[in-house]
Amino acid sequence: MEPIAERGYTHWEGTLGTGRRPWRVIAGQAVRLAWKRRFFKPLFFFSLLPAVVFSGGIYISERLGDFQEMLKGADKFLTINPDYFQAYYGSSFLFFMMLMIMVGGGAGLIADDLRHNALPLYFSRPLRQRDYIGGKGAALAFFLLLLTLAPGIVFLLLKLIFSGSAKILSDFPWLPFSFLAWSVFVSAFFSLFTLLLSSLGRNRRFASILILAAYFLSDVFFGIFYAIFREPAFCLVSLQRNLRQASASFLGAKPPMEVPGIYSILILAAIMAAAVLVLRRKIRGTEVIR
């Protein structure tokens, strides 16, 4: 290490800005940190696989004659309507991959800061609590929107290009807004759900286990209750089922279970509200034990 204070302390000539948005700095840092993690990139690109498959489906749907031999009657699945998009947005695989991205890139977002006492450093700057939470959430939402909103836009563009007409938009004019609304809703849900569980401990692994356990155990409970009582309303205890019900409602498709989709939307919204309340209590410049 070189000798200290060799040059003496020098002042900075500039002026500190007041109109900057600190959440952007926090979001940028969190995105870069997640991207640098060892398995994150392969995981993320693997998550885009269904989007590639569904894009292929859109192409084939416009060339059914050419693929008749290959499809052998399966072409009924290639009718491009809200149910087709619901098959993408409501697929268990997509939810699972979103969850894995949250575990890989989001579990440590707050837990690491708590473990390494970084919060006082953040809050000794001109920073609001909502800047911190918003920045961390925006980083997660960025990855999730790349899995939801970006493919939705690509699907629509491909359909318009391959069909050569705007029929899809005249038949289902709400579709672009549904894509946008659902993408924002599901991204906000997963981001807040992850931040909530990340803030409950000081250990990234503990947060990862909590995220996976909350998601899968709720589905196991649904499976048990549904097997015993055969009552579809038990889907409301499962995060995954609620997400599927809600996605169908947003896209104007038929929900998988015979329960109004609005119930699932309300449950997911309640979880988001609870997450915001807990985060507001947990995220402070200093820990106050009274």
Place this chain on the structure above:
Amino acid sequence: MNIELRDVRFSYGPIRALDGVTLQIGEGACGLLGPNGAGKSTLLKVLLGFLRPEAGEGLVLGHDIRKDSFGLRRVVGYMPEDDCFIPGLDAVSFTANFGELSGMPRAEAMKRAHDVLYYVGLGESRYRLLETYSAGMKQRLKLAQALVHDPKILFLDEPTANLDPQGRSEILELISDITSKKDLHVLISSHILTDIEQTCSALVILNKGRVAAQGDLASLREVRFSLYEMKVKGEKGSFLEGLRRGGCRIEETEDGLLKAYLPEEMSRRDVFRLAAAAGVQVRHFVKSRTSLEDLFARTVGVD
């Protein structure tokens, strides 16, 4: 005045951490001294706006601690007591991020991060991951992030905690260099008396959440008591008893040297008068410089 507080109170539940703190801190380096649990860290957190005082008011460089915490945090650099870092980052990204969060443009923050990292002695290791840093390097890193936005005042909470003697002396050297700048003021919270003695010209002593003493270090030494060293011949029992009755603290070394801490109300003449009355000869009588340790012990009432 850089910092002015009036009757600031703060409690952690039933425990009163700050009990009517009123103080004025001027320019230069000021030490915030007190035993563990005296309220030093709490006071720094109140000054930064992390904790909202239950009562009282305060200004830091003209910024109200209750109403203008944003303005205040632009001019303050804070070095916390605990190890603080963000795993996965190198020192340049870490320091530049906090510069940006303070309001610096990204490119400027990056440039300044390099400068301050060189200044604190981390230039060679600035691209290493922070989790690989030693305790001394983490301490320097905390100082770098506190300096990156060129604050007007630095709050340093136990800056030499967990450091070996070499690391401690290097950090103190840095702090002394910083305080040599007339326009950068430093408030150092510590319970290590020699650190304060080495770097500060003013002092606030906190004890049980109250200000026990404050002011210029040199005058505090003078005002509170005077230390004399003396050697006496004869039966000194009644002489020492007389001194103690007058409020004087006496320490005797192995070689028979007496150290007498005279209270403000007792003069040198009183000492000789008591000696004459007890029939002892004063053979050696020298005014000695009181150490901060003496001042501290007297102020907070410990040996």
